[in-house]
Structures are given as C-alpha cells and as structure tokens.
Amino acid sequence: MDDIQSFYRERAAIEKEYATKLVALSSKYFEKKAKLSTSLSVGDTPQVTPGSLENASLVTWTEILTETEQIGKEKQRLAQEFTISIADQIHGLELRFDxxxxxxxxxxxxxxxxxxxxxxxxxxxKVDYDASCQKMEDTRMKASKSYDKSKEKANKKMEGKEHDMNKAKNHYLIKINVANRVKDKYYREDLPEILDGLQGVNEARVSLLNSFWKQAISLEKANNQRCITNLDKMTEVVEQNIQTLDSAMFVKHNLKQWKEPTDFVFVPSPIWGDDETMATGDDEELRYLRKRLADSRTKLSNETKNVESKLETYKQLVDAKKNMSSISASNQTALLSKHLMALQSVMAADTMRLVENVEVETIELATSDKDLSSVPVEQTVTKRGLFGRKKTVRTATGTSNGSGDADSALARTSTSSSLGRTVSRRSTTSSTTANSTDKHKHSFMSGILGRRGTHKPGSKSNASNEVAAAAHTDPFGAGGDQTSSHSQGTQYATALYAYSADGEDEISISEGQRLEVIEEDDGSGWINVRHGSEEGLVPASYVQLLPMTATIPKSVSNDSLVSGGVAGGAPGSAKKKGPTVAPKRGGKKVQYMIALYDYDATAPDELTIRAGDKILVVGEDVGDGWTQGELNAMSGTFPTAYAKLA
Structure with missing residues (x-):
C-alpha cells in the first residue's frame, strides 16, 4: 500500500512532464513490483514455489502500470486530484490497517x-501432588517406626496426609483435563479464528484498494478522453481482482502438514504409585468433590451468562461485517477493530466457561455412582476441654448451614448451562477417558462459528430406534385375522362420552373411541390415555376399561367403537351427555418438554430428538442428567439439558 500511494504522488508530480516522465515512472514501479512479487503473493517462506505466477492484486497492478505507459499528457488538475483523492487516502488507510x-x-x-x-x-x-505424595511417604515411614500410644497418633496423622494427597491428586487430574481442553480450544478454535480475522483484514484491504484504483481510473477518464480505451482496460482487470483470490493463492502455496500436540495425561508420582482414577472411596474425598462441584456449577452458570451476553454483541458485528463493502473506508477499519475486540472478549469468556464446564463434567463422571448430596458435610465445633481450654472438633453432619442451594444443585447431575455441548454420560469411566472422548464437542463457540460436530445419520442408534418404533404397531391394524386382541400387558379403554379438553394436559375424545391407557386412575378421578399421537388426561368416569383379553372385530374402525360394539348401546342413538367432571385435585398431569437442541441416540435405550420437538415425559430426571421420554411412538432417555419444560 505504501508503494501504491507513493506511485500516485509521484505520478501527480510527473503529470506536467507528460509522456517521457510517465513512462520512466511506470518502469521504476515495474522493477519494484518484480522484487516484491513473490513475497507479496505467497510470503517469504512458501511451501510450494509459485514460479512466475503472481497474485490477483499484483496482476491488476501490472496491468495498471502497463496502461499507464500509454498515457502521454496529463492535466494539472488531474495531478492535484491524484494527490488529494488517492495518495493521501491510501496513506491514511495504510496507517489504519497497520x-x-x-x-x-x-x-x-x-x-x-x-x-x-x-x-x-x-x-x-503436578508439583503439589508430588509434594503431598512425599509427605505421605515420610509420614508412613515415621508411623512404621513408632510404637504403643505414639503408633495410634502416627496412624491418624498418616490418614490425614493420605486425604491431603488424594485431594492434591484430584486437583491434579482436574487441571490435566482443563489444560487439555484449553489446548484443544486454542488450536481448533482460537487460533483459526485469529487467522480467519487476519485474512478478513487482508480481503478488506484488497477491497479498498480496488475502490481507490477505480476512483483513480474515473479521474483519468474525466480528464483524459484520449486515454479512454486504456483506462477501460484498467477497469476490466480491477473488476477481476476478487477479494478472496490473493488469500486463496497464499493459502495454496503455504499449506503444510500439521500435527496436533499430544494430550496431557496423568503422570504417577515416582514416590507414590497410583493410577489415573479419581479418588472417591472416602467421605473426605467426596466432601472435597462435593464442595468443588457446587462451586464450579455456580461459576459455570455465571460464565455461561457472560458468554451469551458477549456473544450477542459479537453476532451483531459479524452480521455488520457481511455488508462491509457498503460502508466507508474509515467505518470499515473501525468495524474490523470492534469485531476483533468482541471476538477477543468472547474467546476469553468462553475459555473461562470451558474451564468450569470441564471441572463439572470431570467430577460428575468420577462420582456418577455416588450420591454426593448424602455425603456428610464437615463442620467445625468449638468445645471446652480439660481446664477450660478451648478445642476445635470436626464433626460430620448430613448438611451444613446455608448449603441448601448447594445440596439442591448437587442433586442434579446435568446443568442447562451446557447449552447443547457434551452431556456427562452415565458411566464409571475415568475422567481422562471422558476427556479424550468428548473434548471436541465442548466449546460454546463451535456451534456459533460453524465448527460443531454432528452425529452421522443412519447410525446404529437410529436403527435401534426404528426397531423400537416397529414395536409400537397398532394392535387393530389392517391385515391378519378378522379379530385382534390387545397387545400383551397393554390396557385399553372405550370412551363412553365425548369430552372436550379444558387444559394443556388434557385431550379431547369422542364417544366410542378406543384409547390406550397409559396410567389408570390413582384416586384423582382422572386417567392418562393416548389416542393416535395425542396423549393427556380425561375424566375416569368418561371411559370404560376393557378386559385384558377382550377382542375387537376387524370390521370396527380403528378410531372409534360405534354404539352396539364394546361400549354397548343401540345403533343410531343420540349423543350422550357425560357426568359432571370433578376438579383435578391431585390428578397426575401429563408433563411435556420442548427440545432445545438436536440429539442423536447413541444406545438402544436412548431417544433421538430434534430442536422444537414436544416430548412426553415418561420418567423424570432422577439426578443422573437423563429424562425418560416418548416421541413419535418411540421411547427412551435423552439429556435433560437438551430440553426445557413446556
């Protein structure tokens, strides 16, 4: 850009000397371009030699110089316009881009x-863990050499050191997973985004250079009618200088193999041999994990809200950047700066969210078979001892003062703050294994920036769901014998009266309809039934349960059993009015959840859902992060965090 603005300044001065000076100037810049051609096109250290090829901008520049050699006489006014409208503006643009x-x-x-x-x-x-192992070993050695009463005291001290060592180990394992996730985020998200941003800066620079060249060409057209043919050629080549061509050429000649750095792994202490399994066998370790899990969940919630707030601003700038060509040069550079600042802010906030998310997942996975809410909380009590001296005694109780929120949080093994990322699985696998399995699905930004991984269609899990769907074949379907019995273990009922739904948890039925009973009346006066794809509550007095061995003639409609059938009554009789409906006091409501994100089942007992699906809740989350649901005649579990209550 410095050469280009210098070119126009010098050309403005030479315009008075007409053709001779103008040709000399063009030759001078041909030589300068030749020296920088390779560097500007593919960089100083390309992986592939470009030969005689130049990037699109340099090709355009070459054509401009060639046509400039054909221009002879220029007016003084053109010289002034070149200085003020082109050179000064390019210089200012160069400073802003720098x-x-x-x-x-x-x-x-x-x-x-x-x-x-x-x-x-x-x-x-790692250093702290090794130090705690050393202390444990020293204490153990002393305990082995002690006798009588000192032996008991030494053993208690050794037990305390062992707890400290396990805590240090757990802290070390957590930091390993955090370091791995941050490393992945840097190489797979942060660094690519910065490189994409630099590419965008270069493309914006090319776009602005094109506009200045067009402006210079327009000035020449207005002042040099005799050169109109040459100037039209310049316009044509500038139009061909697409913004992405320079970047594409640079990337093509600089591609090279890249190897991802290896993951961090647990390194056992040379002093205390151990494996990578997190210590959860003692209340002391579980208390530590319980407190840390509650703290991490609180931080995760705060960090997620922070990311969402910053992401809104970033999305607005991304949308504005798409229309960059329609705004002025100064506003473009300002927009690029704002975009970078917003991106930097989002990346920093998302890194903090990722740290807390990994800590939550690591602890949840390690304690998936533990009920942390039942772990006694250690409290400190001050008592009077012998001679009135105060002494501190630690006691274990079921809950601690003011910890109700933490206990409530610990009862939920899944948090909605994960926003569609990896869900902690019900598994007893080690935390390091979980890290290597789900680490690339974790980032909050990956979904926004187009790097989200998706499940492949036609997988084994989908096939399992298809098999599950086939198991729900209508017992009154077409074909087969002239009679059809109820499916084994399934209860059916017939509607005695028509009923219109009066709430979201109810369904409307018509007299004589056949209904599948989901849950019988529990004393509330209401019964939960299904008809077709609809499911909900109806008054128990409006239906009649059918015997489990009853058969229905195939001539009867699937949707209704007319009067004179199973429900009884004379054909053609008038519509009957149902009895008064009791209020649903204690009645069991049908609960639905709305899917927030897509989820593909990965096991036969799971349910595939899509964002926006309305899922019937069959079994609520019992604290393992999974809800039992039913959708499209298929049932299974899905991550609780992937949906919200309807």
Missing part, C-alpha cells in the same frame, strides 16, 4: 498468555 494488524498480534499474545497460565497451573498441580 493498527488493526497490531491489534491482532496483541490478541494472539493474550490468547497464548491465557493458555500458558493454565499450562502453568497444570504444572503447579
């Missing part, structure tokens, strides 16, 4: 610093 590039460099340094800080935290956790 500032934007510096900001990208600072952004990358900030991201790297955050990553290194987390790496350092991981290393420190």
């Amino acid at each position: 500032e934007v590039k510096k900001k990208y460099v600072n952004c990358h340094e900030d991201v790297v610093k955050r990553r290194e800080d987390i790496y350092s935290s991981h290393k420190k956790a």
